[in-house]
Amino acid sequence: MAKFEIYTDKKGEFRFRLKAGNGQPILASEGYTSKSSCLNGVESVRKNSQDSTKFDTLEAKNGKLHFNLKATNGQVIGSSQMYKSDRSLKNGILSVKKNAPKAELVE
Template sequence: MAAYFHLKPSGTQWMFNLVAGNHEIILTSERYTAKQSAQGGIASVQANAPVDARYARLNDAAGKPYFVLKAANGEPLGKSETYSSAAARDQGIEAVKAAAPGAPTKE
């Protein structure tokens, strides 16, 4: 199965996950006030995912690596899970780069 965006309500708001072909969530969005805004977020992820400079490579308070995909204006589009190593985080980034541009949206 190919990767896809899972668009779903979250309380009174909307969010999406980019789900890899192995059913693992590789990117989680911020929450949006409207479904149409979340759909715009998906389009922005698709446009920005191939650009390496859009990924902030970070570590949480416990030192675990993760990444944030940002739009051209610096606004965050989505965040990864935490990874066991920087190499695993970099593989996650490569997975988003490969999967997001052509991924369909499912509700």
């Protein structure tokens, strides 16, 4: 089963990552100063992941592809890993759409 993992990074900021049922990370957050803000970020991913217009696809300088998921206000709420092909990038977006709404929350 997919899950959102909440954790604290080395700076003491709260972050989450969405992992697919196979344990692969499919989306990671920016740092939040409070746990409640981080949890709001998770809820924003659950909601906004169902809107295809909220996904921005990007190409890095090395030619690899990645995507950002944005909230209604335009803020980035999650970023993907790097992908080698357009097909794998699209599969990553589909995985977020499929898994985010029902993913278990693990703290």
